[in-house]
Amino acid sequence: MGALQSLPDEPEYRDLSxxxxxxxxxxxxxxxxxxxxxxxxDTLRRDDLNTIPDLSCNPIRTQxxxxxxxxxxxxxxxxxxxxxISFEEFLVVMxxxxxxxxxxxxxxxxxxxxxxxxxxxxxxxxDNDGTITLEEYRHVVEELLSRxxxxxxxxxxxxxxxxxxxxxxxxxGHMEPDEFYEGITFEHFxxxxxxxxIETRMNIRFLNMDTTNLCKKINSQQDHxxxxxxxxxxx
Amino acid sequence: xxxxxLRKSASSSCSNILVVFVGIGLPIEASAPAYQxxxxxxxxxxxxxxxxxxxxVLAVNYEHVRKPFEIALWILLALLMKLGFHxxxxxxxxxxxxxxxxxxxxxxxxxxxxxxxxPPVLDSQLFFLCLLPPIILDAGYFLPIRxxxxxxGTILVFAVIGTxxxxxxxxxxxxxxxxxxxxxxxGVDLLACLLFGSxxxxxxxxxxxxxxxxxxxxxxxxxxxxxxxxxxxxxTVVLYNLFEEFSKVGTVTVLDVFLGVVCFFxxxxxxxxxxxxxxxxxxxxxxxxxHTRVIEPLFVFLYSYMAYLSSEMFHLSGIMALIxxxxxxxxxxxxxxxxxxxxxxxxxLKMWSSVSETLIFIFLGVSTVAGPHAWNWxxxxxxxxxxxxxRVLGVIGLTFIINKFRIVKLxxxxxxxxxxxxxxxxxxxxxxxxxxxxxxMRNLFLTAIITVIFFTVFVQGMTIRPLVExxxxxxxxxSKPSINEEIHTEFLDHLLTGVEGVCGHYGHYHWKEKLxxxxxxxxxxxxxAGENFKEPELIAFYRKMELKQAxxxxxxxxxxxxxxxxxxxxxxxPRAIPRVSKKREEExxxxxxxxxxxxxxxxxxxxYSRHTLFDADEEDNVSEVRLRKTKMEMxxxxxxxxxxxxxxxxxxxxxxxxxxPTVHFEQPSPPSTPDAVSLEEEEEEEVPKRPSxxxxxxxxxxxxxxxxxxxxxxxxxxxxxxxPGPNKDKEDDDPFMSC
Numbered sequence: 001m002g003a004l005q006s007l008p009d010e011p012e013y014r015d016l017s018x019x020x021x022x023x024x025x026x027x028x029x030x031x032x033x034x035x036x037x038x039x040x041x042d043t044l045r046r047d048d049l050n051t052i053p054d055l056s057c058n059p060i061r062t063q064x065x066x067x068x069x070x071x072x073x074x075x076x077x078x079x080x081x082x083x084x085i086s087f088e089e090f091l092v093v094m095x096x097x098x099x100x101x102x103x104x105x106x107x108x109x110x111x112x113x114x115x116x117x118x119x120x121x122x123x124x125x126x127d128n129d130g131t132i133t134l135e136e137y138r139h140v141v142e143e144l145l146s147r148x149x150x151x152x153x154x155x156x157x158x159x160x161x162x163x164x165x166x167x168x169x170x171x172x173g174h175m176e177p178d179e180f181y182e183g184i185t186f187e188h189f190x191x192x193x194x195x196x197x198i199e200t201r202m203n204i205r206f207l208n209m210d211t212t213n214l215c216k217k218i219n220s221q222q223d224h225x226x227x228x229x230x231x232x233x234x235x
Numbered sequence: 236x237x238x239x240x241l242r243k244s245a246s247s248s249c250s251n252i253l254v255v256f257v258g259i260g261l262p263i264e265a266s267a268p269a270y271q272x273x274x275x276x277x278x279x280x281x282x283x284x285x286x287x288x289x290x291x292v293l294a295v296n297y298e299h300v301r302k303p304f305e306i307a308l309w310i311l312l313a314l315l316m317k318l319g320f321h322x323x324x325x326x327x328x329x330x331x332x333x334x335x336x337x338x339x340x341x342x343x344x345x346x347x348x349x350x351x352x353x354p355p356v357l358d359s360q361l362f363f364l365c366l367l368p369p370i371i372l373d374a375g376y377f378l379p380i381r382x383x384x385x386x387x388g389t390i391l392v393f394a395v396i397g398t399x400x401x402x403x404x405x406x407x408x409x410x411x412x413x414x415x416x417x418x419x420x421x422g423v424d425l426l427a428c429l430l431f432g433s434x435x436x437x438x439x440x441x442x443x444x445x446x447x448x449x450x451x452x453x454x455x456x457x458x459x460x461x462x463x464x465x466x467x468x469x470x471t472v473v474l475y476n477l478f479e480e481f482s483k484v485g486t487v488t489v490l491d492v493f494l495g496v497v498c499f500f501x502x503x504x505x506x507x508x509x510x511x512x513x514x515x516x517x518x519x520x521x522x523x524x525x526h527t528r529v530i531e532p533l534f535v536f537l538y539s540y541m542a543y544l545s546s547e548m549f550h551l552s553g554i555m556a557l558i559x560x561x562x563x564x565x566x567x568x569x570x571x572x573x574x575x576x577x578x579x580x581x582x583x584l585k586m587w588s589s590v591s592e593t594l595i596f597i598f599l600g601v602s603t604v605a606g607p608h609a610w611n612w613x614x615x616x617x618x619x620x621x622x623x624x625x626r627v628l629g630v631i632g633l634t635f636i637i638n639k640f641r642i643v644k645l646x647x648x649x650x651x652x653x654x655x656x657x658x659x660x661x662x663x664x665x666x667x668x669x670x671x672x673x674x675x676m677r678n679l680f681l682t683a684i685i686t687v688i689f690f691t692v693f694v695q696g697m698t699i700r701p702l703v704e705x706x707x708x709x710x711x712x713x714s715k716p717s718i719n720e721e722i723h724t725e726f727l728d729h730l731l732t733g734v735e736g737v738c739g740h741y742g743h744y745h746w747k748e749k750l751x752x753x754x755x756x757x758x759x760x761x762x763x764a765g766e767n768f769k770e771p772e773l774i775a776f777y778r779k780m781e782l783k784q785a786x787x788x789x790x791x792x793x794x795x796x797x798x799x800x801x802x803x804x805x806x807x808x809p810r811a812i813p814r815v816s817k818k819r820e821e822e823x824x825x826x827x828x829x830x831x832x833x834x835x836x837x838x839x840x841x842x843y844s845r846h847t848l849f850d851a852d853e854e855d856n857v858s859e860v861r862l863r864k865t866k867m868e869m870x871x872x873x874x875x876x877x878x879x880x881x882x883x884x885x886x887x888x889x890x891x892x893x894x895x896p897t898v899h900f901e902q903p904s905p906p907s908t909p910d911a912v913s914l915e916e917e918e919e920e921e922v923p924k925r926p927s928x929x930x931x932x933x934x935x936x937x938x939x940x941x942x943x944x945x946x947x948x949x950x951x952x953x954x955x956x957x958x959p960g961p962n963k964d965k966e967d968d969d970p971f972m973s974c
Contacts, residue, residue: 144725
């Protein structure tokens with residue numbers, strides 16, 4: 001980890017702050033983290049996120065990493081995935097996890113709720129077709145259960161089927177036997193999850209003070225390890 | 236709590252109640268001579284029998300049964316009152332139950348006084364050892380863990396700092412008041428006032444529960460007030476003991492204050508530790524109860540009570556011990572015990588806590604009539620006002636500080652309810668009662684305490700409901716457990732942990748994840764019986780939901796209209812399945828129905844035998860057995876008549892098919908539409924005449940090919956209906972599937 005601690009100028013921060021709602025200190029800290037993860041480059045790649053030790057035992061690791069590279073989460077009406085992201089895009093993705101401010105009106109909270117649920121929806125809808133099909137949902141449940149005990153695909157399938165049935169019943173009400181429920185659209189998704197107060201649940205604490213020094217040590221050890229191994233591989 | 240000597244009064248039946256309840260060798264009053272023989276004779280005492288008396292056919296001996304009789308009578312009275320309130324329709328909607336019970340107590344006390352007897356007073360020992368533990372255990376065992384742990388910081392701040400603030404503010408200002416000459420209380424010194432402040436400042440869990448139960452407020456506020464009322468016990472214990480000791484001595488040194496602080500940590504952490512130890516013991520014991528399911532609930536109750544008593548013995552916080560015990564033991568015990576034991580525990584706890592609460596409020600009313608009172612307008616009114624003011628100031632001030640650290644801030648409405656919901660109750664009264672008579676202000680304090688309690692329970696208790704409506708405070712969402720919500724809750728947990736990892740700091744979710752992993756790898760192995768410890772939460776949740784729905788269905792004979800729609804699996808996953816022709820379908824259905832009838836009759840005539848039960852539980856339901864038997868029959872028949880499904884992956888012989896039935900219920904459809912192969916008909920023993928009732932437990936309608944899966948589902952369903960046991964050696968065995 002070099003000594004390149006120079007942060008961008010104020011005007012850049014101001015733009016970012018306006019766009020994402022973070023404070024300057026928070027942006028500064030996240031920028032440091034970005035640089036740490038990307039090894040001081042300007043863009044972040046999937047492999048950089050793969051090396052985070054905390055993520056290694058997370059059952060939905062792949063989905064989380066994919067979410068960072070999903071253009072739909074960049075709020076620029078794009079689609080598809082990218083191979084690397086800049087700091088601004090990183091920040092935009094992170095801004096989905098900001099808590100709502102205390103003095104928000106009901107409409108603003110609703111907007112935030114939709115935004116967060118949209119993020120979740122995008123995580124499930126991997127093929128970008130606007131609906132979560134049964135296969136995609138099954139995949140979600142499989143991933144969730146993958147670390148917790150390896151009980152097989154059948155279980156996950158059963159649970160996903162039941163969940164899908166529930167969604168269909170709540171959203172569609174009545175269907176003829178030959179009708180086919182295509183998949184969960186975003187509106188249905190909103191409906192079934194309206195009881196989870198997502199705007200209060202889907203938040204993490206963003207620090208205003210710098211405590212990334214701890215993680216720096218851990219990650220620098222990681223870097224060292226990678227370097228050593230890299231050398232061995234070459235040799 | 237320091238337990239003082241029993242209060243002796245001439246005909247205080249409370250002491251007698253105490254003896255019977257506790258049964259620890261406390262001195263027995265000599266009102267019921269034990270040497271008196273049973274019932275009918277009565278003149279064995281006299282050896283001198285000069286004349287032969289006529290044989291007494293009927294004689295009355297009240298003294299013999301006096302104690303239990305009076306106890307039972309009181310409890311019966313309390314419960315009849317409770318019953319009565321709910322029969323009067325409008326009353327229970329306006330007035331909270333606690334108020335009504337206190338009024339009843341007042342009336343009863345007045346009645347007893349009019350008769351000329353002395354009304355019994357709420358004996359502190361009775362209260363702390365018998366009446367309080369069930370309520371706290373009920374609260375602790377069913378404490379919603381997730382909101383509690385998410386808000387534990389806030390709760391602790393309110394409980395500790397809030398209570399300290401209340402105690403000192405009130406004590407200090409009351410002392411200042413007493414200094415004023417016109418009040419006439421110049422004899423009261425600072426320590427006595429502080430002692431009084433510490434008694435009156437604590438929010439009472441019984442009162443909070445009683446009132447908040449009825450207003451269904453949102454989870455956050457509920458857990459804040461309720462958690463605070465539970466956790467402030469440690470503070471109350473320490474302050475009370477501290478000031479009591481000091482007021483005897485008269486002076487306080489810095490060392491004493493320091494020791495007080497140390498004492499606080501010892502009391503609270505010690506209480507939690509004691510509770511946790513007993514909790515682990517209970518969990519460990521429940522691992523081995525698979526063969527003696529009848530006594531499972533008793534372990535839960537006894538270990539918890541022992542935790543309470545043990546910590547009271549060491550002057551630690553009994554309430555915190557009880558909470559810790561309940562919280563620690565619950566996940567492991569519930570994984571081990573049978574469904575029936577779970578229901579038993581739930582209902583017994585609710586029952587005992589309900590009775591206790593009722594008795595407490597009634598006795599509070601009676602004690603008000605009975606107790607010696609010393610009234611001083613200024614003091615009492617000031618106390619009440621100060622209570623409110625200090626509570627409001629405390630909440631506002633603390634929230635201001637807390638909001639800086641919370642992700643989700645507390646709004647003004649939340650703050651208002653938290654402040655307004657700080658009710659005082661019987662704990663304050665009992666603590667006041669425990670004050671020894673050497674305090675010259677004891678009666679005054681008691682009167683003031685009772686006034687505060689009355690004010691908070693009556694005024695605040697009654698007005699909080701309309702205020703909640705008025706302010707449009709968020710209410711609790713009455714939502715049924717939804718599998719989607721559960722999936723997403725777990726998904727969110729992992730997602731947030733992951734994003735925290737990306738951000739690089741160890742936050743709330745990180746530590747929660749670490750704890751979960753530790754729990755899974757080390758602790759569950761020891762405390763959960765059989766193979767269940769590997770089961771992830773999502774699956775456990777799903778199983779429980781299914782089980783509930785299945786039991787509801789069997790018991791009521793009706794279909795719960797959870798999902799009132801006609802959607803079935805086919806809508807979600809259509810396949811090109813060769814449809815069995817309608818004629819053949821009818822034929823199959825007829826044959827199956829005929830067989831069902833046969834089986835029904837066979838089942839009825841078959842005697843109830845232990846060997847037909849596949850679970851070693853004495854209390855198995857006959858209907859469950861019947862269900863299972865019928866399903867097996869169905870399976871055999873269907874494999875004869877039906878073709879193998881075309882598109883679905885047919886199970887290879889070696890592979891065990893494990894699948895969850897998609898539990899889906901629908902309204903009875905008009906008889907003209909083709910019936911699905913209804914495998915539920917045999918369950919309608921209560922409702923015999925509803926052949927059109929369909930419960931599409933699995934297959935798509937009119938579709939025969941999924942029935943093989945259906946049978947397995949039904950077997951699973953049947954297994955779910957009986958009690959879980961670790962050993963199952965049935966035909967379709969899967970260690971995971973054992974309920």
